[in-house]
Amino acid sequence: MSPNPTPHRRLGLAAGLLAALLTLATLRGPGLTIDEPLDVRPGRDYVALLQRAGWRFFERANVDALFRDNAEHPPLGRWLLGIASKALEPFEAWIFGPDPTGLYVLSGRVAPALAFAVLVGLIAAEAARRWGAAAGIASAWTLLVMPRVFGHAHLAALDTFLGLFWTLALLAAARAVDARRPLPVMLAAGVLWGLALLTKIHAWFLVPLILAWALIRLRPAKALGLVSAWGAVGVLVFVAGWPWLWYETFPRWGAFWGTGVVRASIRVEYFGRIWADRDVPWHYPWLYFAVTVPILLHVMGAVGVARGWRERREDPFPALLIASVLLFLLLFSMRVPVYDGERLFLLVFPAWAMLAGFGFAAAWRRWGAFRAGRAALVGLMLGQAYGAASMHPFGLSYYNLLVGGLPGAERLGLEPTYWGDAVDRLLLDELARRVEPGEVVALAPTLYPGQGVATTTAALVRRDVVIRDESAVPEADWILVSRRRAYWSPELVQRLADPSARRVASRGRQGVWLSGLWKFPRTQRPSPDASVRAVDRIDEDRRGSLVDPGPKNQERPTSRD
Structure with missing residues (x-):
């Protein structure tokens, strides 16, 4: 010393x-x-x-x-x-x-x-x-x-x-x-x-x-x-x-x-x-x-x-x-x-x-x-930064070469993601760009009431949309999916397997998708009187002004249409 x-x-x-x-x-x-x-x-x-x-x-x-x-x-x-x-x-x-x-x-x-x-x-x-x-x-x-x-x-x-x-x-x-x-x-x-x-x-x-x-x-x-x-x-x-x-x-x-x-x-x-x-x-x-x-x-x-x-x-x-x-x-x-x-x-x-x-x-x-x-x-030491740099912002999905990286972990049945971090700003911005006012958006899986509301962005609220919890999956026009399969409900699995469902965007690394945005055809559009405006569905103690959330990152979600 x-x-x-x-x-x-x-x-x-x-x-x-x-x-x-x-x-x-x-x-x-x-x-x-x-x-x-x-x-x-x-x-x-x-x-x-x-x-x-x-x-x-x-x-x-x-x-x-x-x-x-x-x-x-x-x-x-x-x-x-x-x-x-x-x-x-x-x-x-x-x-x-x-x-x-x-x-x-x-x-x-x-x-x-x-x-x-x-x-x-x-x-x-x-x-x-x-x-x-x-x-x-x-x-x-x-x-x-x-x-x-x-x-x-x-x-x-x-x-x-x-x-x-x-x-x-x-x-x-x-x-x-x-x-x-x-x-x-x-x-x-x-x-x-x-x-x-x-x-x-x-x-x-x-x-x-x-x-x-x-x-x-x-x-x-x-x-x-x-x-x-x-x-x-x-x-x-x-x-x-x-x-x-x-x-x-x-x-x-x-x-x-x-x-x-x-x-x-x-x-x-x-x-x-x-x-x-x-x-x-x-x-x-x-x-x-x-x-x-x-x-x-x-x-x-x-x-x-x-x-x-x-x-x-x-x-x-x-x-x-x-x-x-x-x-x-x-x-x-x-x-x-x-x-x-x-x-x-x-x-x-x-x-x-x-x-x-x-x-x-x-x-x-x-x-x-x-x-x-x-x-x-x-x-050699500088090269060890590659994993953190290449996986960001999804560092929680990193796996090393002992299991073949993230693709190998996926093949072995290890969790690709577990905390919802892959449902990121870019995927939500893509949803805001595509969604129509009044359409139902569900987040799945959700582990507590209000998780969907907490994920809602200002861009979505301007479209009169508040993300709902997993309970809304059966009626949703859009579903945001985090790939935490241990919590996928039978209703979610059934809807994702529907031939009419389209995954229109996703986020991932190393060829493995970690989150995705699914679109479902609307069979019945609710009347305007039946919907509640988005700003009214946000709890009073969490309400804020609704303005542009700022410039988008240049990276875009993977589009599938």
Whole structure:
């Protein structure tokens, strides 16, 4: 470790700025995902109530009303989304036009994009501090060009926040244990762990990792004392930061823990079969970990694991990173609910990126002294960006060559897409160009009431069209289809098989369609008196001005007429 941390901080700052630039510049690409309205709306409600009520925000009546319908997750991530959505709403309305749903999800996406930039900078600085500049650069680059990680950084959801706060808490606690005066540093690390707890339930699993690390590095009595102090601070921050737990603390805390096990089952397509999330085979997380990262980055990670094992006595820190990865892969192998590919264990990839950087540093030390070796290593690492670049904005559909890319995954019966991001702005613009006023448009599949309304754009509302949920499939003139086949209803399958149905546009990558727009002939046109104008069908609290949403991207959906 270098005694002068300044170069490492500068490297971290540069890496973070690059990540911020690339992510913010491509933020509009993905379509609205399933969870984004469910996370942005509560955050906006938090901010609105705080602005309106001030200190009365914390009164029980307000707390109960505000958190009752969204207590399945702690509030920190939603606070960040709400702050970004509210603060940047005027700029989004000015540049792209007002959002008719009133959610301003695009503005909310800025928060996870910036969190991702901080995360990239964090692992760059920490890897460089421990192992040198080559490791820091390679760690940051590895995380930045992981297609699914980069894809999640564009989405107004909680997973990127969890990756940041988990990694921050892990690295801070590891450094605190080794500090010259560990107690004050450990207390500060406890605050960071509290922030991770306030993001998602996964953060509780940091306790066994930090306890084991402290017991390895310190005398047992001292280790237990420090970890107890760290844990007490973290729990205090967790409770203080979530007013829902201030009242009926123990029943509500118990109910929160129950959300991880008592919940509606989610269906998963895996090797051509539809599974309930608890019944998915044990190898599901291992396979998705293996096939959603470019292969050379996995090779570098494996070199880092081998080097870490070989040098474990001199530097045990890589073993902590390895343990943090294995913890969640093992956890999600144990018949707990697991779905959405890599999403539930997305937080392991920063540690894996650091291990890849550690492995790259070994290769650089061996071959970097030669011009040809340097050129080969740099070229190979730069080439790993191809997956993220070629798949954008559908990075969540990336598969590596272990399964033959996205076409191979399709043949194997793996999910081509799972979160609705392929029903993007370009496909919706194509629908707005073709649809006639008053025609019925359905989105399928939908996983909660109002998902179709949340997907409606200003261009559609100007055509007097609001997208309806999957229940409208039998009567729809148009159907927007996301290729999440585990949730395709028999009615949807029947309508798509109708010879009169035409797929007029689609979105996809590598020759695989991920979303499509189907047109059906109208057999009976409803009378004008029977239809309700689109602006009246949008909830009052989500209503906005209806103006041009801004210029279209030059890329067009694949047309089939």
